[in-house]
Amino acid sequence: MQVHESLYLGGEWRPALDNAAIEVRSPSTEQLIGSVPAAGRADVDDAVAAARRALRSAEWADLNPDRRAALIDRFADELVADLADRARLTSEQNGMPISIALPAEGQLPVGLLRYYAELCRTRPVEERRPRLDGRGSTLVRREPVGVVAAVVPWNFPQTLTMFKLAPALAAGCPVVLKPSPETVLDAFELAAAADRAGIPPGVLNVVPGGADVGEYLVAHPGVDKVAFTGSTTAGREIGEACGRLLRPVTLELGGKSAAIVADDADVAALAQRLAGVSLLNSGQTCYVSTRILAPRRRYDEVVDAVAGVAGSLTVGDPLDRATQIGPMVSSRHRDRVEAYIELGVAEGAKLVAGGGRPETDRGWFVRPTVFAGVDADSRIAREEIFGPVLVVLPYEELDEAVALANDSDYGLGGTVWTSDVEKGIDLARRIESGSVGVNFYSLDPASPFGGYKDSGVGRELGPEGLAAYEQLKSIYLSH
Ligand code: NAD
Numbered sequence: 001m002q003v004h005e006s007l008y009l010g011g012e013w014r015p016a017l018d019n020a021a022i023e024v025r026s027p028s029t030e031q032l033i034g035s036v037p038a039a040g041r042a043d044v045d046d047a048v049a050a051a052r053r054a055l056r057s058a059e060w061a062d063l064n065p066d067r068r069a070a071l072i073d074r075f076a077d078e079l080v081a082d083l084a085d086r087a088r089l090t091s092e093q094n095g096m097p098i099s100i101a102l103p104a105e106g107q108l109p110v111g112l113l114r115y116y117a118e119l120c121r122t123r124p125v126e127e128r129r130p131r132l133d134g135r136g137s138t139l140v141r142r143e144p145v146g147v148v149a150a151v152v153p154w155n156f157p158q159t160l161t162m163f164k165l166a167p168a169l170a171a172g173c174p175v176v177l178k179p180s181p182e183t184v185l186d187a188f189e190l191a192a193a194a195d196r197a198g199i200p201p202g203v204l205n206v207v208p209g210g211a212d213v214g215e216y217l218v219a220h221p222g223v224d225k226v227a228f229t230g231s232t233t234a235g236r237e238i239g240e241a242c243g244r245l246l247r248p249v250t251l252e253l254g255g256k257s258a259a260i261v262a263d264d265a266d267v268a269a270l271a272q273r274l275a276g277v278s279l280l281n282s283g284q285t286c287y288v289s290t291r292i293l294a295p296r297r298r299y300d301e302v303v304d305a306v307a308g309v310a311g312s313l314t315v316g317d318p319l320d321r322a323t324q325i326g327p328m329v330s331s332r333h334r335d336r337v338e339a340y341i342e343l344g345v346a347e348g349a350k351l352v353a354g355g356g357r358p359e360t361d362r363g364w365f366v367r368p369t370v371f372a373g374v375d376a377d378s379r380i381a382r383e384e385i386f387g388p389v390l391v392v393l394p395y396e397e398l399d400e401a402v403a404l405a406n407d408s409d410y411g412l413g414g415t416v417w418t419s420d421v422e423k424g425i426d427l428a429r430r431i432e433s434g435s436v437g438v439n440f441y442s443l444d445p446a447s448p449f450g451g452y453k454d455s456g457v458g459r460e461l462g463p464e465g466l467a468a469y470e471q472l473k474s475i476y477l478s479h
Helices: 041-056 064-083 083-094 099-121 156-171 185-196 211-218 232-245 267-278 294-314 329-348 396-407 421-430 462-465
Strands: 008-011 012-014 021-025 032-038 124-132 136-145 148-151 176-180 204-206 225-229 249-252 259-260 289-295 351-355 369-374 389-395 416-417 470-479
Touching: 008 041, 008 185, 012 232, 032 083, 032 185, 041 176, 041 204, 041 211, 064 099, 064 156, 064 185, 083 099, 083 156, 083 185, 099 156, 099 249, 099 462, 156 176, 156 185, 156 225, 156 249, 156 462, 176 211, 185 204, 211 232, 211 369, 211 462, 225 232, 232 249, 249 369, 259 396, 267 289, 267 294, 267 416, 289 294, 294 351, 294 369, 294 389, 329 351, 329 389, 389 396, 396 421, 416 421
Parallel strands: 148 176, 148 225, 176 204, 225 249, 259 289, 259 416, 289 389, 369 389
Antiparallel strands: 008 012, 008 204, 021 032, 124 136, 136 470, 351 369
16 A cells, blocks of 8 residues: 655655545555545646746756756666566556556656657757858757646556656656546656656656646646647647647547458468557557458458457456456446447447456456447447457458548557558558557657547657657847
């Protein structure tokens, strides 16, 4: 049981100004595993004020990029030291199988810090360009955009925090982080590691709370930029608030990505990778390919393969290394996923794997579920379920598969499966989505990640992810 009595604001641990607490429960045991103080509005005011002071402080603002990069590297060193414990903490809070948490929540945040430390070191802050009219030159400068409000969800809490924190630090921006109530404990570990690494006071501040605290933070007058990952519904509200305030905002939102299985696909390879590509983190991953589009000629073969894999996955204790599918993050979310399964049946789709809870006396588990004979216009084929529920749809020609893949409000991830890589690249080019994998799917931190359409605005990762935390200035010179 982890009990925190203080908040990390302005480089100090101090009690919250209100008495409210946030309790965290294990989704597999349903037991209480920790509690933290909830930040109130006055705490958010303090956090933003501390971040504003840090933005101008000599201790942070006057650091040259090399020294900032060295601090970021030291932060990464601190995170390496407790990598296994941090991965375990994510598993305990959100039920992520530990075999996924170790690379995705343990290692990846470290890799992101190292990557952005290197960019910070090597990317020039100023660049002198000849003027177009030939009369002198222009000095183009990158400056920190200012105080960042980072609001993150519970599904990959540490990594999605680091998608924002690492480039923000590299750009020179202080951050006020609002973690999700379901997974608030790891944010305290990140803050402690940053503190040990010597990240100056006010450069990272953590305000635990729910949507109300998030809403207050993103519209706060002391914030200069908002970076949000979460649902499309909340993203729209945040986007509206930022639009009114003319505040730059990055929105990483929901998805309902497609896997196009071409006529010449190696279905065994799809089956082998399905758990990672379509069911990662028990389906609680924004980019997973949950709509599988199969050529009519091979439809039954694909349905059998997908259902076979789904039915064979080990569901259970997320801390057991053999577990492939853990619980849903909360009982409320489990109910939502189950309601979609009931809806699928009611819509006339055919259940070919899973379909409900496994026989356990506790934990918010849902068995991996596959529907065949699904109508492309049905709700289970169109809406984000965010659980281990897949639909398999038939198509006649590849053009129809591309049209079906693109007939979605979302455009975040996706995969194409073919033995002809050039054909795969061609298909990937035609998909309206921010990222597509050919015969696999794996995020590349050195390349941009983000959504088309309702899946978001802007990009994280890569140098593009750093640019989102920079403000550009042109200084005109007559020589
Ligand atoms: P959510 O939108 O309910 O909450 C996300 C975070 O935003 C939480 O910290 C929450 O407290 C806060 N929040 C909620 N409403 C807010 C508001 N109006 N103003 C400010 N803050 C607010 O999402 P969730 O259920 O925690 O996460 C699941 C969703 O996140 C899914 O839709 C998933 O696809 C999406 N997601 C997207 C990506 C991506 O990179 N595109 C990655 C992971 C998850």
